[in-house]
Amino acid sequence: MxxxxxxxxxxxxxxxxxxxxxxxxxxxxxxxxxxxxxxxxxxxxxxxxxxxxxxxxxxxxxxxxxxxxxxxxxxxxxxxxxxxxxxxxxxxxxxxxxxxxxxxxxxxxxxxxxxxxxxxxxxxxxxxxxxxxxxxxxxxxxxxxxxxxxxxxxxxxxxxxxxxxxxxxxxxxxxxxxxxxxxxxxxxxxxxxxxxxxxxxxxxxxxxxxxxxxxxxxxxxxxxxxxxxxxxxxxxxxxxxxxxxxxxxxxxxxxxGIGKMPEAEIAYRIRDSLYLNITNRCTSKCTFCVKFHTDFVKGHKLRLEHEPTEEELKKAIGDPTKYDEIVFCGYGEPLIRLDIVKSIALWIKERGGKVRINTNGHGNLIHKRNILPELRGLIDSVSISLDAQDEETYNRICKPAFKNAYKEVVNFIREAKKYIPDVTATIVTAEGVDVDKCREITDSIGVKLRVRRLDVVG
Missing domain, CATH: 3.20.20.140 (Metal-dependent hydrolases)
Structure with missing residues (x-):
């Protein structure tokens, strides 16, 4: 302090x-x-x-x-x-x-x-x-x-x-x-x-x-x-x-300009959750993404100098039961490193911990297959960024690397229900986002909608 x-x-x-x-x-x-x-x-x-x-x-x-x-x-x-x-x-x-x-x-x-x-x-x-x-x-x-x-x-x-x-x-x-x-x-x-x-x-x-x-x-x-x-x-x-x-x-x-600035963290605690920061890479360039104007979230430095290994992650986690949940969420899209996610999630589950993934919903596009069956039993909950009510708005604010990304995100949300017990779609109150129309989409799929206020992170 x-x-x-x-x-x-x-x-x-x-x-x-x-x-x-x-x-x-x-x-x-x-x-x-x-x-x-x-x-x-x-x-x-x-x-x-x-x-x-x-x-x-x-x-x-x-x-x-x-x-x-x-x-x-x-x-x-x-x-x-x-x-x-x-x-x-x-x-x-x-x-x-x-x-x-x-x-x-x-x-x-x-x-x-x-x-x-x-x-x-x-x-x-x-x-x-x-x-x-x-x-x-x-x-x-x-x-x-x-x-x-x-x-x-x-x-x-x-x-x-x-x-x-x-x-x-x-x-x-x-x-x-x-x-x-x-x-x-x-x-x-x-x-x-x-x-x-x-x-x-x-x-x-x-x-x-x-x-x-x-x-x-x-x-x-x-x-x-x-x-x-x-x-x-x-x-x-x-x-x-x-x-x-x-x-x-x-x-x-x-x-x-006083004191020593913190170093990048691969595991960082907010409230009673531990977040795993496993990559800077992402397949979206969202206009509201915090990483484009700061290296920090809730006082944690998240700009990685290297992508952590399994052993580094396990050491950083320690006892998973000390936390309400372990969340794959950092400055990049965690499902880019799918094998690491699966391996660490299994390790956490074997030790009595709970696992959540925060994802942009591009996992199937990244790996060119339906990866959700591979996450069955490993993931307790998932938050998927819907971010818009239609493709035009989505492309404008999320700038995805893939064509037809919005359609695939909606499909990813729908498919996730079959394999993961707790599915939440998220949006940010960016300009042009229609909350009511987004809620209509999530209600039709049968998942929860979480609305995040613009500029509130963590």
Whole structure:
């Protein structure tokens, strides 16, 4: 877990700062980013980052303190940020921030807030550092200034806007950071946003010493408390704590350029299922496929450097009964490697495990025969990508390698019923897909239909 936003340099931590940092380490935090907001805060953040290996710093002037901004202060911020902007990997300064607009308190005149915000944004763009944005009661002007700046790397800190605002900032390339208020009883809108944000855009923070999550509300917050927020959001999104930990840690590393990135995985866990990633190859080029814009799913790197052997897969699985099911599903079409699928499935079944295949339904086309009888007794369930209500739509969004692929997919679904106990057809809510017409097709065959929301993977 990484706390992407706290203020460890603040006076609230003077009595026991070392103990707070120790508790963060004991809670398993891989990194903490302490955020400067005024000149003294920036200096304190830089000093803490230089003292502790797992603490990083951001420097910038908060809108509350924009009235005190000067060229001398700006020059010092630039000096602090210089090493990082020159690609010094040992630099502990990872962003410009906390910067932005605050029209709620108006501690600084609004015209000065805007001017200081713009100066820091353009500097961050010049030196290619991400920005950490504060926005309170100023969403319209914040978005306008961000769009005009052309900055595309950053995070909306302690997000409190609606889904429309979230979509606009994500469209600019910004991450959305969720803090403790999501756990508050009246946080209905924020919970909807936290549930809907795509994995690739989600970050977590404490904003300590502020905004303690339930059940600690009213007490001083600290980085170790991020665990409460993480568990709450995991439950909201229907995933495990380990999933949310992995997803948000990866996102923090990508944005701030800290820590070691994960290596490709051939077996990866989501919730209580273990997925087997056995090939990058596929006979479709679906327009909605996640592999065309990222190497990661739920924080797991799936872009393989080589196709795994049987022994590698068996070692990665271990005891199959530890999982609800073992699923053949990665960045490619698993039935391309039919012999491996059959062999590993048999091995899993012999050891008491359950097996599912996620497939594009091209197996018979790939092998030029009906392969489904060969899967009898080996596969407990199969999810087959129907993806469209007609051939024209299918060809447009799936771009199959075979002619007549859509007809063969429908036949594959129909034939699968004879040999596999549990058959589900799936579609993604891509443009032009008619859910009702797809349901008519699956109802006529007698199989279930699962509708996946576009951009929700895993």
């Amino acid at each position: 990484i706390d992407t936003h706290c203020h460890l340099e603040m006076e609230a931590f003077d009595p026991d700062r070392d103990d707070v940092i120790k508790r963060a380490e004991e809670a398993g935090l891989e990194a903490v980013i302490t955020i400067g907001s005024d000149f003294d805060g920036c200096r304190g953040a830089v000093e803490l980052a230089s003292k502790y290996d797992f603490i990083y710093a951001s420097v910038g002037i908060h809108p509350h303190d924009a009235k005190d901004f000067s060229e001398e202060i700006f020059d010092q911020i630039k000096r602090w940020a210089t090493n990082r902007s020159q690609k010094n990997k040992n630099s502990k300064i990872v962003a410009i921030g906390e910067i932005g607009l605050d029209y709620h308190y108006d501690h600084s005149p609004r015209d000065i807030q805007r001017d200081v915000f713009k100066k820091q944004l353009y500097y961050a763009k010049e030196v290619n550092l991400p920005v950490i944005i504060h926005c309170r009661d100023a969403s319209k002007e914040t978005l306008k200034i961000l769009e005009e700046s052309g900055v595309t790397k950053g995070v909306m800190h302690c997000f409190s806007g609606d889904m429309d605002m979230a979509e606009r900032v994500m469209g600019m390339g910004f991450y959305i950071s969720i803090a403790g208020p999501v756990t508050f009883k009246n946080a209905t809108r924020l919970r909807e946003v936290a549930r809907a944000i795509p994995d690739d855009y989600l970050l977590l923070e404490t904003d300590a010493p502020y905004l303690s999550p339930e059940p600690l509300r009213g007490k001083r917050n600290e980085p170790a408390n991020i665990i409460h927020t993480a568990k709450f959001i995991a439950e909201l999104r229907g995933i495990s704590y380990e999933d949310i930990n992995r997803i948000t840690t990866l996102n923090a590393k990508r944005l701030f």
